[in-house]
Amino acid sequence: MNISGNTILITGAGTGMGLIAAKVLAARGNRVIMVARDAERLRREAEALPGTLAYACDIADAGQVDGLLDWVRGNAPELNVLFLNAGVTHTYRLFDGTDAARNARLEMLVNFVSAVDLTHRFLPLLESRxxxxLIVTTSGVVYAPDTTNPTYSATKAALHSYVQSMRYRLKQVDSPVRLFELVSPLVDTPFASGVKSDAKAKPETVIAELLRALEEDTFDIRPGSSQALYEAWRADPEKAAAMVNEVTGA
Ligand SMILES: NC(=O)c1ccc[n+]([C@@H]2O[C@H](COP(=O)([O-])OP(=O)(O)OC[C@H]3O[C@@H](n4cnc5c(N)ncnc54)[C@H](OP(=O)(O)O)[C@@H]3O)[C@@H](O)[C@H]2O)c1
Structure with missing residues (x-):
């Protein structure tokens, strides 16, 4: 796809990979709409970036997503790319007294249900442009769970499965929407601050790989260790599980 001249909405754009993507895509001549919950941080970051707009929204709140859709219709009706990148996790061990169901509810809502909600609501708009x-950030944990982020891993596996269903259906209905999955490796962002590892990729490297893949229409994007993990999983799922859990020190 052409990676200039688009209008791109990025969720989770206040920090980490979403923020780097906003910077790089704005610099490449795209209009970028940055979405996250922390309004003040978002405003600060967007002000420093020509070509960007900020809209504070909790994507897990259906009412706020209504507001986002209305705002996009009014302020950026030319929107043609949706980058679903926001995510949350809880790092803990199963059966250690943690309320795992409480963690799972929030993670499922933000990481999975909101993606279903946003894709259903925005697809007609995208298809008219x-x-x-559509770009979706999943994780190497879709192949083998990180047992220090057990319920998070399950939400990303659900999202990965949903991406496959969307691909199948978009093809069936001959949709013009290109669907990319960014299977992220472990990356040095606030999200992974609790993981002590020197195997973290730089967010700039991952986003550079994403842009290359978009340009080449490579729909399954596995930067760095995600590709190695994918190959290990295909050859020997137990080896893949060991790879993930050694890195996170599980
Ligand atoms: N870093 C890694 O090692 C790694 C590995 C694999 C996959 N990933 C995935 O990569 C994606 C980006 O994460 P990152 O590493 O760049 O971490 P990050 O810097 O923590 O970014 C996550 C972003 O999501 C936003 N967010 C969280 N909940 C939200 C909600 N309910 N509504 C709207 N925005 C929300 C956060 O902003 P607010 O707090 O302001 O809302 C934040 O900007 C996530 O999907 C994550 O699961 C990360």
Missing amino acids: PNPA
């Missing part, structure tokens, strides 16, 4: 695309 030239060069439409």
Whole structure:
């Protein structure tokens, strides 16, 4: 796909990979709408970036997503790319007294249900535009769970499965929407601050790989260790599980 001249909405754009993507895509001549909950941080970051707009929204709140859709219709009706990147996790061990169901409810709502909600609501808008695309950030844990983030891993596996269903259906209905899955490796962002590892990729490296893949229409994007993990999982799922859990010190 053409990676200039688009209008791109990025969720989770206040920090980490979403923020780097906003910077790089704005610099490449795209209009970028940055979405996250922390309004003040978002405003600060967007002000420093020509070509960006900020909209504070909790994507887990259906009412706020209504507001986002209305705002996009009014302020950026030319939107043609949706980058679903926001995510949350809880790092803990199963059966250690943690309320795992409480963690799972929030993670499922933010990481999975909101993606279903946003894709259903935004797809008609995207499909009415030239060069439409949907980008979804999952994780290497879709192949083998990180047992220090057990319920989070399950939400990303659900999201990965949903991406496959969307691909199948979009093809069936001959949709013009290109669907990309960014299977992220472990990355040095606030999200992974609790993981002590020197195997973290730089967010800039992952986003550079994403842009290359978008340009080449490579729909399954596995930067760095995600590709190694994918190959290990295909050859020997137990080896893949060991790879993930050695890195996170499980
Ligand atoms: N870092 C890694 O090692 C790693 C590995 C695999 C996959 N991933 C995935 O990569 C994606 C980006 O994460 P990151 O590493 O860049 O971490 P990050 O810096 O923590 O970014 C996550 C972003 O999501 C936003 N967010 C969280 N809940 C939200 C909600 N309910 N509504 C709207 N925005 C929300 C956060 O902003 P607010 O707090 O302001 O809302 C934040 O900007 C996530 O989906 C994560 O699961 C990360």
